[in-house]
Every structure is written in C-alpha cells, then in structure tokens.
Amino acid sequence: MEDPAVLVLKRAVELDSASRFQESLVCYQEGIDLLMRVLKATKDQKKKAHYRDKITSYMDRAEEIKKYIEKEKEDGKYHKQIKIEENSKGFSYEKLFQEYLNETVTEVWVEDPYIRQVHQLYNFLRFCEMLVKGPCKVKTIHLLTSHDEGNEKSQQMTTLEEIQQSLKDFGVILDVSYSPSIHDREIRFNNGWMIKIGRGLDYFKKPQGRFCLGYCDFDLRPCHETTVDIFHTKHTKKT
Incomplete structure (x- = not known):
C-alpha cells in the first residue's frame, strides 16, 4: 500500500x-x-x-x-477542463453538471445547433429532466438551436413543443429560439457557471441495442471523444 x-x-x-x-x-x-x-x-x-x-x-x-x-x-477566474476519451464511460449529465447546480440556479441557457435529430432531442429531454429533479429551482430554460432540414423540421418543432408542454406541468418555461448561423455550443447557469462541450449535449454513442446496459443509464453509455471546459464568471451574459 x-x-x-x-x-x-x-x-x-x-x-x-x-x-x-x-x-x-x-x-x-x-x-x-x-x-x-x-x-x-x-x-x-x-x-x-x-x-x-x-x-x-x-x-x-x-x-x-x-x-x-x-x-x-x-473572483471569476476558475477554469476546469475535462477530457472525455473515446469509448470512456461515467460521464452522464448528472456527473458533469450536478456540482454546479445549487439552489440558486433558476435560469438556464443552452446554445447548441444540434438539437434536431431524434436522439439529440432525447438528449435535451434528459438534460431537462436532470434540471427539474434539482437541487436547483429552475424556472426558465432558454434553448437556442438551428432548424433541421426537410421533413425533419416539423418533427423537431413538434417534439420541442411537447417537451415545452411537459416542462410547463412542472412549472418550468421552455423558451425556444432558432438561428441559421449558430455554431458554438455553450450551457450557462444564472449562478455564474458556464460549460462548453466540444460536441454539445450529443457526446454519447449509440447503444448497441435497446436492452443493453447504457441504454437507460448514461453513466454506462460509451462516449465520443470530446473536451469539456468549465468556467465561472461573476456576470453571466443573458440572451
């Protein structure tokens, strides 16, 4: 020893x-x-x-x-970087974000151009579930993303409206905006924390099957390689 x-x-x-x-x-x-x-x-x-x-x-x-x-x-000078290796596990949204979600968090901003395909919309839903479970007291979630193309555009908007209605039942407002030029991926909390993930919320690999470990529990889901940068600023920019 x-x-x-x-x-x-x-x-x-x-x-x-x-x-x-x-x-x-x-x-x-x-x-x-x-x-x-x-x-x-x-x-x-x-x-x-x-x-x-x-x-x-x-x-x-x-x-x-x-x-x-x-x-x-x-002092707002904090910077932490997490390297998520290819095929690594143990990086659920809870593991990444819970440390920064205290009871002062009431408003969240998500900027991610790729909340469009079905699995990406499910990722966003899981992120929202984490926020609602607490310990934060989130009241408003702002999502800025880009429109999907073709027939998928209608599905994207319908799904986000469904999430919006579901959040409303929990007393949370989902404010959705679209931008054709958005490319940065950033998540901000009104307590001053800012998290930038290279791949946004979409850093999990597709499960091997519907009855494989990791399908439900994201801590058991293999990840794509990406970098997470966490900052603390005294004043969070609001959009």
Whole structure:
C-alpha cells in the first residue's frame, strides 16, 4: 500500500508545481487516503510518527489548494477542463453538471445547433429532466438551436413543443429560439457557471441495442471523444 501512496503523492506534487491545482488536489486527497491506510496497518511507532507528519503536511497543502480554488471561483477566474476519451464511460449529465447546480440556479441557457435529430432531442429531454429533479429551482430554460432540414423540421418543432408542454406541468418555461448561423455550443447557469462541450449535449454513442446496459443509464453509455471546459464568471451574459 505504501508504494501506490508514494506514487500518487509524487504525482500530486508534480501537478502542484505545474500549477495544475484542481488535478493536484484530487491526487493529494487520494494519496492521503492511501497513506492513512498504511498508517493504520503499521505497528512500528517510529514509522507511525513519520507517516503522521507526512499526512499532516499533505493535508495542510491540500487545504491551501482548496482555499485557493474557492477564491478563484469567487473572483471569476476558475477554469476546469475535462477530457472525455473515446469509448470512456461515467460521464452522464448528472456527473458533469450536478456540482454546479445549487439552489440558486433558476435560469438556464443552452446554445447548441444540434438539437434536431431524434436522439439529440432525447438528449435535451434528459438534460431537462436532470434540471427539474434539482437541487436547483429552475424556472426558465432558454434553448437556442438551428432548424433541421426537410421533413425533419416539423418533427423537431413538434417534439420541442411537447417537451415545452411537459416542462410547463412542472412549472418550468421552455423558451425556444432558432438561428441559421449558430455554431458554438455553450450551457450557462444564472449562478455564474458556464460549460462548453466540444460536441454539445450529443457526446454519447449509440447503444448497441435497446436492452443493453447504457441504454437507460448514461453513466454506462460509451462516449465520443470530446473536451469539456468549465468556467465561472461573476456576470453571466443573458440572451
């Protein structure tokens, strides 16, 4: 157990030195946990004292980083980047967004040109379900997307109207706008959080079948490769 702890804490120090504080904090926390297990399993009192000193030192540094990150958030300078690898799992909307959806969130802006095809409309519906379940108190969702072409345009509009009516039953207004020139993908909350996903909400792969794991639970669904950038700004631009 000692060797894994040493490796993780060494990585934490390297990330810390490179000013990659968010990643270093995760490694510090994991390394401290591993070292605590080593401490519990150790009988030698001198080694116990050594481990306690090390744990205290790493915990102090982790606490400093935590306070620094919180200050960055308050000052609107926070930036976190998540790399979603090809075929990776565990990136449901809940996992990505819940951390930023506190009770102050009442208004949400979604800008995504590809809420058009059936699976993309289902993705948007799942996103709305997550918002309604809380803990946020969302009252208004603004969607800016582009029109589908041909016969699918009518299906797109009908589906969004159906989602709109369903949200209304939960006391939520869905405001839908269309733009032929939209190309950026961005999600904003009125508490100052902004999330940019390279592929927008459409980063999940098609399930292998209707009765395969991952069809219902998106944490079990393989993903396309994409990058998620999360920012915090003092003033969220409203459209």
